[in-house]
Amino acid sequence: xxxxxxxxxxxxxxxxxxxxxxxxxxxxxxxxxxxxxxxxxxxxxxxxxxxxxxxxxxxxxxxxxxxxxxxxxxxxxxxxxxxxxxxxxxxxxxxxxxxxxxxxxxxxxxxxxxxxxxxxxxxxxxxxxxxxxxxxxxxxxxxxxxxxxxxxxxxxxxxxxxxxxxxxxxxxxxxxxxxxxxxxxxxxxxxxxxxxxxxxxxxxxxxxxxxxxxxxxxxxxxxxxxxxxxxxxxxxxxxxxxxxxxxxxxxxxxxxxxxxxxxxxxxxxxxxxxxxxxxxxxxxxxxxxxxxxxxxxxxxxxxxxxxxxxxxxxxxxxxxxxxxxxxxxxxxxxxxxxxxxxxxxxxxxxxxxxxxxxxxxxxxxxxxxxxxxxxxxxxxxx
Amino acid sequence: xxxxxxxxxxxxxxxxxxxxxxxxxxxxxxxxxxxxxxxxxxxxxxxxxxxxxxxxxxxxxxxxxxxxxxxxxxxxxxxxxxxxxxxxxxxxxxxxxxxxxxxxxxxxxxxxxxxxxxxxxxxxxxxxxxxxxxxxxxxxxxxxxxxxxxxxxxxxxxxxxxxxxxxxxxxxxxxxxxxxxxxxxxxxxxxxxxxxxxxxxxxxxxxxxxxxxxxxxxxxxxxxxxxxxxxxxxxxxxxxxxxxxxxxxxxxxxxxxxxxxxxxxxxxxxxxxxxxxxxxxxxxxxxxxxxxxxxxxxxxxxxxxxxxxxxxxxxxxxxxxxxxxxxxxxxxxxxxxxxxxxxxxxxxxxxxxxxxxxxxxxxxxxxxxxxxxxxxxxxxxx
Numbered sequence: 001x002x003x004x005x006x007x008x009x010x011x012x013x014x015x016x017x018x019x020x021x022x023x024x025x026x027x028x029x030x031x032x033x034x035x036x037x038x039x040x041x042x043x044x045x046x047x048x049x050x051x052x053x054x055x056x057x058x059x060x061x062x063x064x065x066x067x068x069x070x071x072x073x074x075x076x077x078x079x080x081x082x083x084x085x086x087x088x089x090x091x092x093x094x095x096x097x098x099x100x101x102x103x104x105x106x107x108x109x110x111x112x113x114x115x116x117x118x119x120x121x122x123x124x125x126x127x128x129x130x131x132x133x134x135x136x137x138x139x140x141x142x143x144x145x146x147x148x149x150x151x152x153x154x155x156x157x158x159x160x161x162x163x164x165x166x167x168x169x170x171x172x173x174x175x176x177x178x179x180x181x182x183x184x185x186x187x188x189x190x191x192x193x194x195x196x197x198x199x200x201x202x203x204x205x206x207x208x209x210x211x212x213x214x215x216x217x218x219x220x221x222x223x224x225x226x227x228x229x230x231x232x233x234x235x236x237x238x239x240x241x242x243x244x245x246x247x248x249x250x251x252x253x254x255x256x257x258x259x260x261x262x263x264x265x266x267x268x269x270x271x272x273x274x275x276x277x278x279x280x281x282x283x284x285x286x287x288x289x290x291x292x293x294x295x296x297x298x299x300x301x302x303x304x305x306x307x308x309x310x311x312x313x314x315x316x317x318x319x320x321x322x323x324x325x326x327x328x329x330x331x332x333x334x335x336x337x338x339x340x341x342x343x344x345x346x347x348x349x350x351x352x353x354x355x356x357x358x359x360x361x362x363x364x365x366x367x368x369x370x371x372x373x374x375x376x377x378x379x380x381x382x
Numbered sequence: 383x384x385x386x387x388x389x390x391x392x393x394x395x396x397x398x399x400x401x402x403x404x405x406x407x408x409x410x411x412x413x414x415x416x417x418x419x420x421x422x423x424x425x426x427x428x429x430x431x432x433x434x435x436x437x438x439x440x441x442x443x444x445x446x447x448x449x450x451x452x453x454x455x456x457x458x459x460x461x462x463x464x465x466x467x468x469x470x471x472x473x474x475x476x477x478x479x480x481x482x483x484x485x486x487x488x489x490x491x492x493x494x495x496x497x498x499x500x501x502x503x504x505x506x507x508x509x510x511x512x513x514x515x516x517x518x519x520x521x522x523x524x525x526x527x528x529x530x531x532x533x534x535x536x537x538x539x540x541x542x543x544x545x546x547x548x549x550x551x552x553x554x555x556x557x558x559x560x561x562x563x564x565x566x567x568x569x570x571x572x573x574x575x576x577x578x579x580x581x582x583x584x585x586x587x588x589x590x591x592x593x594x595x596x597x598x599x600x601x602x603x604x605x606x607x608x609x610x611x612x613x614x615x616x617x618x619x620x621x622x623x624x625x626x627x628x629x630x631x632x633x634x635x636x637x638x639x640x641x642x643x644x645x646x647x648x649x650x651x652x653x654x655x656x657x658x659x660x661x662x663x664x665x666x667x668x669x670x671x672x673x674x675x676x677x678x679x680x681x682x683x684x685x686x687x688x689x690x691x692x693x694x695x696x697x698x699x700x701x702x703x704x705x706x707x708x709x710x711x712x713x714x715x716x717x718x719x720x721x722x723x724x725x726x727x728x729x730x731x732x733x734x735x736x737x738x739x740x741x742x743x744x745x746x747x748x749x750x751x752x753x754x755x756x757x758x759x760x761x762x763x764x
Contacts, residue, residue, distance in 0.1 A: 242445065
């Protein structure tokens with residue numbers, strides 16, 4: 001049966017019909033009052049979503065492009081930075097730092113385990129010369145479903161006083177309560193195909209006054225990713241380069257939907273779906289890859305000892321047209337990942353768990369009572 | 383009347399219904415066989431459109447991002463480059479070169495005039511030490527409607543032997559016969575909202591083997607714009623970062639339409655519409671901003687001595703819902719620009735000219751015989 005695909009991956013996430021229809025509208029000119037008004041409203045709503053008075057800038061890039069912009073605009077060659085690395089994306093920011101000639105110190109943890117805030121504290125406290133210019137942290141590590149302890153690590157950065165805190169919030173913003181101003185987060189990067197509920201193509205970066213101060217003396221070369229240009233244009237409800245008009249029209253639609261739902265409801269929906277998914281996986285006697293206390297609101301990674309994860313994914317796709325994500329790099333075929341991020345309803349979680357029960361049984365996995373997964377999820381939802 | 387907007391600007395251009403509907407499809411996973419097949423077909427068709435065996439890479443950036451990637455991947459700090467500059471975009475590539483610490487020599491001409499190939503020849507011939515690493519040329523200068531003499535300038539670059547030729551083909555590719563392999567163009571950059579007939583959001587860069595040789599020793603820092611990553615992924619029908627899936631599905635649709643129309647027909651359509659537009663403007667006794675021999679196939683800029691260009695644009699929009707582009711920078715309010723690029727039919731040109739006649743008369747301009755513009759265009763189309 002065609003056109004029945006259900007995305008349960010951590011991006012792209014499902015897109016609401018209203019946003020799909022917005023995408024299909026003829027583009028309008030981007031140098032018009034009509035589009036300028038739309039940019040203005042989008043920017044206001046982005047600030048609302050970020051819970052910030054900081055600039056929030058929209059770029060025509062993927063999430064990686066947004067995080068890279070969030071790094072290179074505020075640093076100079078040779079600058080010392082700490083980068084948290086406990087998954088594919090943490091490792092990527094280490095690579096970005098090195099590609100730009102920064103003096104990168106990685107603070108690592110095993111994939112699936114959270115970063116240890118004490119290790120950040122130690123480095124930051126020892127840095128009495130204030131050489132550390134930035135701490136880069138992946139909040140929700142998409143590759144493992146670990147939610148790192150942003151609040152505690154950030155408190156150590158604040159105690160240091162000099163370093164900027166730069167956050168990859170790609171799969172946390174719009175899913176988890178990321179209080180940009182309350183925490184004083186200097187740079188927060190995210191991408192459109194996640195909590196924003198539209199297809200990939202847009203990246204977002206929020207920038208604090210302290211980060212803008214660093215921008216003034218930052219010497220890494222940039223042009224297309226030069227956030228100063230975006231700031232200047234955004235202040236005039238414009239864009240420095242031709243923007244992806246249709247995606248912005250769709251974003252205007254979904255931000256309106258989010259505002260109507262309200263932040264509290266959005267965050268509690270993600271929390272509830274995370275809890276239901278994890279309860280179900282436990283009831284199926286499959287090991288969760290990330291510990292409960294550090295579980296991402298956006299994605300649940302599941303270990304499958306004695307089985308091939310990709311066989312489960314493939315059967316889920318073939319039998320029920322549900323797309324799950326696989327493991328990346330050394331986790332390939334060892335885990336599968338359920339995305340519960342963005343435009344996902346409680347019903348979708350039930351569909352996914354129920355289908356998973358059927359597929360696991362078909363594949364000969366018998367370490368659960370049929371219906372146990374759904375019963376556990378139902379208890380959370382009830 | 384709503385939803386009657388007609389875009390006659392040089393991007394975004396009108397988008398065919400089939401592509402709009404493709405945009406509105408639910409996104410699919412980008413790490414699937416289905417999407418991989420699509421990437422493969424898109425890449426093949428991009429090579430067809432570029433008339434090349436070179437790699438053609440697709441990035442999630444605007445046209446500016448594509449040109450920047452085409453520059454920074456092949457050069458090192460301090461490298462000497464020549465940059466043609468006779469309009470807003472030529473000036474932009476000078477800025478990019480400077481932002482990345484290149485030793486930029488601008489070869490300039492007045493806005494509205496073509497670059498003089500002899501000036502390139504002189505610099506290149508004098509460079510017996512082969513210090514010039516690249517020549518950057520805007521083929522169709524969108525800000526003025528001038529088509530620079532790529533073939534002749536390129537022949538001087540070839541005679542030099544060392545320098546790469548890097549071409550901003552943003553408003554020429556898919557509108558004019560840009561023979562990448564016949565001319566031996568090393569790097570050619572373009573953007574989706576132009577000849578490709580889809581909304582903005584994708585940039586394209588073709589890269590020759592000679593350019594890949596230069597890539598090996600090029601030292602400018604890059605990560606998101608690192609074309610080596612795109613090359614590696616494209617060879618496996620994949621993408622290095624999450625791609626703008628919906629735009630790629632739409633591109634798959636329009637490339638299919640272009641292939642069906644055929645290169646010869648696409649180029650002669652643009653040539654014919656350019657000729658009809660220019661004939662009409664002449665018949666209205668308005669000065670063309672670019673000379674006939676250097677007229678862009680994509681855009682016609684019109685001078686309006688004694689009138690305000692923006693009043694004409696505003697009346698065209700208000701009375702007939704036709705969007706024309708204005709002049710940029712010092713040409714603001716001095717010229718207007720008619721885009722005839724991408725999904726534009728002969729009928730659209732007639733609508734535009736006929737409407738322009740009405741508006742000019744309403745604004746009190748009486749230096750033409752009513753119907754003269756249409757008569758002149760009809761002669762070209764007849």
